[in-house]
Amino acid sequence: MAQVILDKVNKVYPNGFHAVKDADFVIEDKEFLVLLGPSGCGKTTTLRMIAGLEDITEGTIKIDQKVVNDVEPKDRDIAMVFQNYALYPHMTVYDNMAFGLKLRKTPKDEIERRVRNAAKILGIDHLLDRKPKQLSGGQRQRVALGRAIVRDPKVFLFDEPLSNLDAKLRVQMRAELKKLQKRLEATVAYVTHDQVEAMTMADKIVIMNEGVIQQVGGAFDVYNNPANIFVAGFIGTPPMNFLNVKVTRDNGIWFKAEGISIKVPEDKVSLLENYIDKDIIFGVRPEDIYDKNFFEGADESNILNTMVDVVEPLGSETLLHLTINGQSMTAKVSPQTRAESGQNFEVAIDLKMIHAFDKETEQAIF
Ligand code: ATP
Structure with a gap:
């Protein structure tokens, strides 16, 4: 079980900027939730608060019924995949994927088993000896995913993981990611400003604007029954x-x-x-x-x-x-x-x- 609950979560940055206002939503177990909105609306801030990389100013976040506001990121049992992949350039693909497990003192044969299994799932088992600079953008993206998968976390957090890929690869990876999520039965929170990405992947979409959640619903719902002019104009191309x-x-x-x-x-x-x-x-x-x-x-x-x-x-x-x-x-x-x-x-x-x-x-x- 991995359920994440945000209850009236607020973020005010030290400079006084109120980036997230009373965010209320639930990521259900095995659900693919997408945080969608224009640049600067507070999506990444929300994700980083779930990850524990950003303090919560007010409100509570629970993972599996446990309040995690003061729990260190490393103890939250989550894995985050960033837009820039954040791979270590001097390490091989294998070592990049194994790194988090080594830090946690996982036994060597267990590390080997998990890395090889994840590499196989992602179709990168022939690349394990390469360094990141010897890989294409799509392959690097898979390594970053692999590093998250080997951890077998309760929750995956993705911050625009496909935005550095070209349009064609993005469409392909979109479908692969969704299949992977189903296969792993993973609980996912995924940030994007791309409404097509959101519509095609999400079980549930949380649409934000200027720090405020505008609507929470399935793709069909937000398209057919937009709650307000912002959502109506944001979902659909060309817009309403x-x-x-x-x-x-x-x-x-x-x-x-x-x-x-x-x-x-x-x-x-x-x-x-x-x-x-x-x-x-x-x-x-x-x-x-x-x-x-x-x-x-x-x-x-x-x-x-x-x-x-x-x-x-x-x-x-x-x-x-x-x-x-x-x-x-x-x-x-x-x-x-x-x-x-x-x-x-x-x-x-x-x-x-x-x-x-x-x-x-x-x-x-x-
Ligand atoms: P993008 O898609 O561009 O990444 P976003 O929706 O993820 O946007 P956030 O990164 O969450 O937006 O930022 C929300 C708002 O908070 C922005 O206006 C941003 O300028 C502001 N912000 C982010 N970090 C800080 C900080 N450390 N101090 C002050 N303001 C910040």
């Missing part, structure tokens, strides 16, 4: 479109603005009771906007007449950068779509997929 509209009542409830008229589906109407005649933010993802001609059921409730700014064909799909009376919008449409910059273009919106946000609090209405 946000348009300023007014909620009006006229034979049903509508979102209206100059050139915009969208009918709110019946099942959402009651949620807008307190917003009639008020301004809100209407959200729709690029993938939920269609060429009118390819959308079944296109009618006056869901069609927008836009102006095409730029057409970006990507092969499997085409991105259209559109404007409606000065408000910008991106649509991800079928490559069969014929649209030209400078021309009018009618799109249909999938009303089942629309979002609405309170303009003041930026929290989701739906």
Whole structure:
């Protein structure tokens, strides 16, 4: 069992900067949890507090029901893998992987067994005699992983471990890491600012901004039911479109603005009771906007007449950068779509997929 609980954890650095504010979440046993957010949001600080490399200003961290606030990093039974791998350049791969076990006075034959086993799992058993500088980036990454695996820790902590790899290798290692985690039944906390990495690997995502947790949920959850404008705009590429509209009542409830008229589906109407005649933010993802001609059921409730700014064909799909009376919008449409910059273009919106946000609090209405 390895469960990690953060209870109202705060970090105020000595210079007074409040980097993490009331962080509350649980990493369940065998769970792959990703801390996701833009640069500087407090992800690494949070991870380092779990590792014991950073003091906790307020709150508690428990590992397996035991408060570890004052437990030394070496006694927490965790292994951390860093972005820069932190390998010892003068040692062989074998010695790099064995180093932590030697420090712990593990018997020699036990070290040998664990290093060879981890090397085999990672496919680096033929590299054990090499020095780090004789390895590729991906191989170094595996050695850093191997060094964590041989420790057989309760919890693995990863700080952007794939960010130094090229795009192709990153995609490959992403899948390998996830498989490895399942095979080892490891409990993992993984820091990244890459939302695709988070979505593809995580059982649970903790989204942070400016030191504050914005939402905790599965990939499906944070994509489909974002808690606020920050999460809605951070998850998904290209990001969700946000348009300023007014909620009006006229034979049903509508979102209206100059050139915009969208009918709110019946099942959402009651949620807008307190917003009639008020301004809100209407959200729709690029993938939920269609060429009118390819959308079944296109009618006056869901069609927008836009102006095409730029057409970006990507092969499997085409991105259209559109404007409606000065408000910008991106649509991800079928490559069969014929649209030209400078021309009018009618799109249909999938009303089942629309979002609405309170303009003041930026929290989701739906
Ligand atoms: P990145 O993805 O860029 O690593 P991050 O989300 O991991 O970002 P942290 O490294 O946790 O962010 O830093 C959070 C904030 O705390 C940043 O604004 C950073 O400048 C600040 N910070 C980090 N270390 C210290 C320190 N020792 N003293 C003061 N402020 C710090």
